[in-house]
Amino acid sequence: MSAADAAGAVLRVEDLQVAFDTRDGLVQAVDGISFAVAPGRTLGIVGESGSGKTVAAMTVMGLTRSPRTRVAGRVLLDGEDLLAASAERLRALRGAAAAMVFQDSLSALHPLLRVGAQIEEAMRAHRDVGRTAARARALELLELVAIPDAARRIDAYPHELSGGMRQRVMIAMALANEPRVLIADEPTTALDATVQAQILALLRRLRDELGMAMVLITHDLGVVAETADDVVVMYAGRIVEQAPVGELFAAPRHPYTWGLLRSMPRLDAPAGADLVPIPGRPPSLVHPPSGCRFHPRCPYVRERHRHVEPVLEPLADGPAHRVACLLSEAERRTAWALLAEGATPEQARAAIEPAGGPAPTAAGSTEPAAGDGAAEEAPA
């Protein structure tokens, strides 16, 4: 695993599986993921909508518990397994030892309660503090998250604040009990770019000042590059690549990561390199594709990839970097080298094709459009 996984990890998730019993069948939203975060460090979890990143985070917080949810694996917070904890124990830890910041602050804050009251409530749920003390602390927290004129804003209702301000309130609320772990689920997605940068800077500052372990969930690699120390890339409920942030951007090893990187604008991209979207859509989690789950959308797919499931394995030259891909390391190296210089996925694919000639059935898959239908209704 990554460098964060020195003995000091405060949050450790082991082989987490989450499935929902729905009318359409069992939805395996998270399928055996493991990661760890140490105090003062940030783990970025990246993936498209439906990759299972939010479900994983909610499960860590115990928010997916229901008769229709099946959860397996372990979620260790300071060594205590949250999945095995009683409802009352979980409640005591939620918002205290581990706190969460949600995406859309307008819908995530109660519309009819003053923001100060919502922060005070978070405190009083876990500590025996009086009203005046709680209010004083709420004011302190609002100042900590740099809300201007906090003394006045403490009595505001959520709709009276701007989006960035509301997100700061969400963060203040999460920090109320000085959690050891902060999970931020798309904390900046609903915000303008400038406000986004401010909120990320705030999160980084607070993480360092308070020594929290942070899990940052996002679909935006730019956010990850700015804030995370380690990155987990999720696809269809599984981890496809895991690496320290520098290495992930310098030497990504999974075609899905390449897709994410090539589909986002970068200043350091070679001149003339086009943005390349990943064809198709994330697969159904009721009937996930056989073999490598990314194969219906992968430009480098070979016949074998449709049947053999890749395993998340460390790279030979860097054990902190792990990838679940059936291409050989040499092939991946060559392909990324070309892609990084601005080559199209077709060119990269041609370069790594086995000497025996083109793969028999993969030809269609290199066309971006071909993945579209196939991704949805993949063979079960």
Place this chain on the structure above:
Amino acid sequence: MAAYVLRRVLWGLVLLVLVSLLTFVVFYVLPSADPAQLRAGRDASPATLAQIRASLGLDRSLPAQYWTFLTHLVLHADLGYSYYSGASVGSLLIDRLPATISLTLGAIVVWVLVAVPIGVVSAVRRGTWVDKLTTGGALLGISAPVYWLGLVALYLFADDIGKLPLLPGAGSYVPLTTDPWKWFTALILPWLVLASTFTAVYARLLRANMIEVLSEDYVRTARAKGLSERRVVWRHGLRAAVTPLVTLAGLDVGLLLGGAVLTETVFGIPGIGRLNYDAILHADYPLIQGTVLLAACFVIVANIVVDIAYAYLDPRVRTA
């Protein structure tokens, strides 16, 4: 806010004038007994009838009659005199008001105290036997007309004719000031009967709102904060689920008064509803007008109060 309330009050006054005009028109246009005939008794001579008409002012043109009524009301706060008893309408109303207020306020209390817990619990325990039982009960409450339910209640529980003589029956109402305990026991059945429909409807509405609210992001946030489930449901959930119902409840005060007419009649409670019922039987136009205007006043005031309450309950309305 003050300007808003003033505007609402002025508009309410206009509405009252329109209601009085409508009542007047309806009384004369639709077939109804002739008040003079009713007073004169059988086989009265045309001369007697004409004399009675003249004394009641019924011989004048309709616009003149209405104008007299309106000017008396506005200038002297005078609603005129009952054709039937000759007593002043104002004093009749004031005599009957406490009984109606006792009945309706009590019914509102029952309505809220029963509907809120049922609505919340059936939403939280959706699909369980609790939910199914209350759904069935609500269906009964919604379907049963008040007068039928009142008679059934008397038949079952009244101490004079009931199978299980537990509570005082019809005609046992005494004013609160005379004997508080008797007042209370005499009103238990009427309260329950009058509140039944509203309780059933509002329990269902609250259940639906509550189910929706409990899946909102801010409820998830409340859970993520580590609040107890009770606090999540009863503070965060109920607060949001009940707010839209407050407006609706204001509108339903009118329906409640309609129900009060029937309830007072079935249980023999000497209230405004009963007064209105008798006035209609006697073609007692001034008294009809008086009771209708009073009821309209109630509804208008209730609506203004509810709108103000709503602005207080939902801060988003205040700034809008």
